[in-house]
Amino acid sequence: MGSLKEVRSSIEEAYKKKLDRPRIIVGLGTCGMAAGGTKVMAAIETEVEKLGLDVDLDFTSCIGMCYAEPVVEMGLPGAASVVYGGVYPEDVAQLIESHMVNKTPVTDKAEIQISAGGATYEGIPVMEKSPYYEKQVRSVTSRLGRTNPERIEDYIATGGYAGLEKALTMEPQEIINQVKISGLRGRGGGGFPTGTKWQFVADAVGDKKYIVCNADEGDPGAFMDRSVLEGDPHAIMEGMMIAGYAIGANEGVIYCRAEYPLAIKRLNMAIAVAEEMGILGDNIMGTDFNFKLRIKAGAGAFVCGEETALLNSIEGKRGMPRVRPPFPAHKGLWQKPTCLNNVETFANIPFIVRNGGDWYASMGTEKSKGSKVFCLTGKINNTGLAEVPMGITLREVVFNIAGGIADGKKFKAVQSGGPSGGCLPAEQLDLPIDYDSLISGGAMMGSGGLVVMDEGTCMVDVAKFFLNFTQLESCGKCTPCREGTKRLLEILERICDGLGVPEDIDTLERLAKTIKTSALCALGQTAPNPVLTTLRYFRNEYEAHINEKRCPAGVCPELLTYAIVEDKCVGCGVCIKACPVGAITGEKKAAHTIDASKCVKCGACVPKCKFDAIVQA
């Protein structure tokens, strides 16, 4: 293919026509499917056929409102399209009849409406003004939930590959300069300036260079890379191609975790169609730039998110980190200079090339530019994906976008940065989100997972949970991480089991310090962070577990006791039957008692009591 320009206008025209047709679009990202989106799609097909409607059916990826899945969008020519949330097969008939046939939106199921020039409806918030999106910016996520990720036409019609087209007319160094001006920092967690990294690889001497995309998103509580991979695969490819042109590489590898089958499927489709169209392969868009791209599926090891471990894994070895230096920019894949960035970083590149580095740098804070995609999870009302400008405060994210704490409970902590990050308490809620202030608070940006915890969360239990994860995922190469995380975990388990001793806190701190300062790779060095931050902000909880054998949040089973309130117990005997270990005794119609020495704290008796006579303390 010569140039995209020739086909772009016809593609754009066809795309516009599509928007002038009656249409129903179902969100079919992994979360949409998990919530039952596929069944909803089937129900819609049946209904549309039954009524003989002239309606286009399509699907898209995750728009970000995970809390509202399954999500269905309905649009009529000349009118705003309405995004409905919580749509189940049984709702389909009524929705179609009302919206598509009678042209009356069902306001109580509508989440937002997207105007795109069309007339808006009363009583439904417009996307940009809706509580969930008002404080967001949509750049990297702009196509998510808006285009069909399996059609390259949708990508091109929305500005796709225009960045590559422009890049191919630029000097490679000028592209690197624009990335430097943009101030973009690595979105995988490290926060290393992307332009500087590209410069290193461009300057490195080597007959062959590689572009590697780290799509091994493994942090529990993080799924922004998955959402972009599934929702906008071409953007990542375009970013990698631009990087390849800029630094002089003609081969790229996407290392994607195997737990993301849909992402791998869509990437494969995207690569095949791009090759077919001459956007990928030899003589791209009629220039002499060649670029080859392949996918390498991970095999289940969190540590492969560490860049040198990832390179070993691509080479077919055990994913154990390498000693640095040499850095991958000098000796990376097959010992060749390698530019390694994560999904979100690459996905930002086409926008930066198209709009210029200055445009990107106008968003964000002094040292953290642009926008960042976060995953909001935990005990909040609106779980989902949110792209926000750097510098927004944690409070705005938790209370405005995420809609505050679920079930009217009190906020306790927010965990930022995955297992390597830290738990920040309410006092830190006004911290602006950027690389440096999160680190000063003891947490880190990480890849962008924000797990919100309420008052019912035990912070020692949380630390134990993260250490269990890092301990299981330690590669085993270096002593501090392999042996140290195991001992940290064992001590935390002991404390939660009520067997902690006062010296344990010192031992935890001593071990954590050695692991932090001496472990081989960043994963080991950051593994103690959950322990260190919970000790810093919630030390009293550790002390309560150790000294008073009490779990203030009422989470650690070994520290709970169950008792029967005499006044409330009518002696019905239901709890006696419910108890699997015979710990409850009592005469009929007289107050029962629980033998604490027999009780296994399973809690089975509590929901059985109709009189709320059994209490947990």
Next chain:
Amino acid sequence: MAICKCTGEQVESPQDVQLMELLEHYREYDGALIPVLQGAQDIYGYLPGEVLETISKELKIPFSEVFGVVTFYSQFHLKPRGRNIIRVCLGTACHVRGGSKIFEGLKEILGVDNGGTTEDLRFTLESVACIGACGLAPVIMINDDTHGRLTNDGLDKILEQYE
């Protein structure tokens, strides 16, 4: 029918033929070991010792190293597995929303422990750190299907869908 490159013997089982084709496909590929192991596990359902030995010989990678790689990655299995793989997410979000109760419930229904396979080879039960569907916690994945917002009461019904 295919010929094994190293022994010159004819291999006859359809799985062995597939393995030979797989090895042929990856012969000139840099870093072939992991994709070959993934392919072999798709063919056999797990990675029997003899298959690892064949892979070692064909790719000219020491047998001990092949074993080292297999045991490093949690995706690879040295023992037969169930027809349906249940992965219970115990990630952060699922953890705070009761994922471990779901896990306990499944253990009880299936009568197996973490990593265990039911006698009829119908199910293998595993825990997984995070499958990235945190907004729907607690979540499990059966084969490639994700089931979210679970309660213990609904588990039987979900399992019924898998033969």
Next chain:
Amino acid sequence: MSTVALTINGQEVTVPKGTRLLDAATGAGFFIPTFCHDENSPNYGGCRICVVEVKGARNLVASCCAEALDGMVVETESEAVVEARKTILELMLANHPVDCLTCDKAGDCRLQDYAFRYDVKAPTLGGERKDYEFDDSNPYINRDMNKCILCAKCVRTCQDVEERAVISLAYRGFNTKVAPALDGNLATSECVSCGRCVSVCPVGALTYKSLSGKTRSWEVAKEQVTCTWCDAGCQFDLLRKNGKAVGVVAKAPSEGRPLCLKGRLGLELRYNDEPMAPMIKKGDQYVEVSWAEALGLDEIIEKLK
């Protein structure tokens, strides 16, 4: 050759560019402990016992991997360094049998030496320990993986000889283990009993079976002998106890010197006052054979006939 000048423990040191910090420091007379560092396969950086403090660095630095750079200010025994080393030793000991009283390696064991130097007493950290079966299946080499500290020197030296590569790191995290294929024992593996692995093991995980329970490390005098079996010229130590030759052990293999069983057995026969009965593997079993057969002389004798 260009040089770099740095300060180590307050002392000005000048070394050729590209010198490792470890070598720069030890060359200047400072002590740095090492477990996993092996001159023949450097830059592993796994055990972390060799960490030092480099001014301006965010974390401690593994001196066995880091290059000495101009103007560096290095402390090899600062408070932070000593604390880290103590903790690392403590972590190793927490997962290691403390049977130094009867261990064949006592007196020649780095873990023991460093624990003494850094005053790390019997383990205080409780918790799970390795519990592997003792592997004495090979007639020449004993493997006690409970004593292994996972420095991986044995793995690297074995993999240096392409056709051997009998052992590898297997599993991961706390369960990481040095293992032959399928985690079998040494006898069922392709091991040729060359002893390379034994010669590099810094602790009591790999020892010579023939010497087990016979000598204490400080009772033997070592005399270097060179194998003349082939032209590689591998070096061995002849061990004498009370004047009597009790064994021949391989010295650390160097480049181009793969070590082999035949050579070592030949030296045993030549020097040892009470040579052991040679065993070789036939099929899946080790069987006792004549010296002529063990040394592969049968064929030669046959030809002479």
